[in-house]
Amino acid sequence: MNSQSVIKFFPAVIREVFSLSDKSLWEDTAEIRLKINFPVILRGKNGEKYLYRNGKTGTDKEMAVICTANDMEYIFCSVCDDSVHSYARELKEGFITVSGGHRVGLCGTAVINEKGMKTIKNISSINFRIAHEIKGCSDLFFNLFSKEFPCGILIAGAPGSGKTTFLRDLCRNFSKEYRVSVIDERSEIAAVSMCVPQNDIGEKCDVFDGYPRKEGINTALRVMSPEIIVCDEIGSDDDIKAITNSANTGVSVIATVHAGNKEELYMRKNIMKLIGLDIFRLVVFLENGERTGMIREVVHCKDKKYGI
Secondary structure (H helix, E strand, C coil): HHHHHHHHHHHHHHHHHHHCCCHHHHHHEEEEEEEECCCCHHHHHHHEEEECCCCCCCEEEEEEEEHHHHHEEEEEEEECCCCCHHHHHHHHHHHEEEEEEEEEEEEEEECCCCCEEEEEEEEEEEEEEEECCCCCCCCHHHHHHHCCCCEEEEECCCCCCCHHHHHHHHHHHHHHHHHHHHHHCCCCCCCEECEECCCCCCCEEEECCCCCCHHHHHHHHHHCCCCEEEEEECCCHHHHHHHHHHHCCCEEEEHHHHHCHHHHCCHHHHHHHHHCCCCEEEEEEECCCCCCCEEEEEECCCCCCCCC
């Protein structure tokens, strides 16, 4: 996956700055943060730095590229393909997933009607979360624990810990042997473009792109006879009902959840229900910060803890 593909969404003056950057900049960048009349900030493993006009990064604010109101308008129109109304559902959720699986978070003024939040306007801040495909990042776990399968696997970590990256690679490993249905509500796992996944999720992977998790899970069970269902960022009541239904049909579930440690996980009552029902047997906790994407520990919910 080419993380530099996000360059096309920026106006010419910022594209020119990015063209001066080294390849290593893109390997490290996790987020590009923009705010009207403020410096462009790149966030990576070593924290946040300003984007300089010469394509380098650092902490000198005077050297930084400033995002103007015109820049913000250009970027917003670009990520909406110049058709804001076509992205009404995404705007209501506050983000748009663009080609390559990159998530673009949007901050502005809420438009409210009698049914609640309708959309957003007057975009003041944008955050590009850069998708990184890292083949092999789940190999160690897969090789050590695939003998436990079939069983449910929960991938836990703080925001930005690489949960989706790990989940995506686990799809690739499992789909060498098993039929996998991916419920890709935000188009971040497979990054489907023109019916074709842009990420390598394996030969036996069927992608339900853009489906809400509940509808996607139930549809997959009806039409694709999966052995494994994969979904990202679970936690709602609807998620729990659909996942329980999946488990009752004998299909294993692999999913992610926001929980940086066991204490945070214990506070997620819906998730603990699934663990109590033995739907998830293994919990993989990922590291954050400089060790983002690396496994901190694997917990066997019914037996003992395994350290990696």
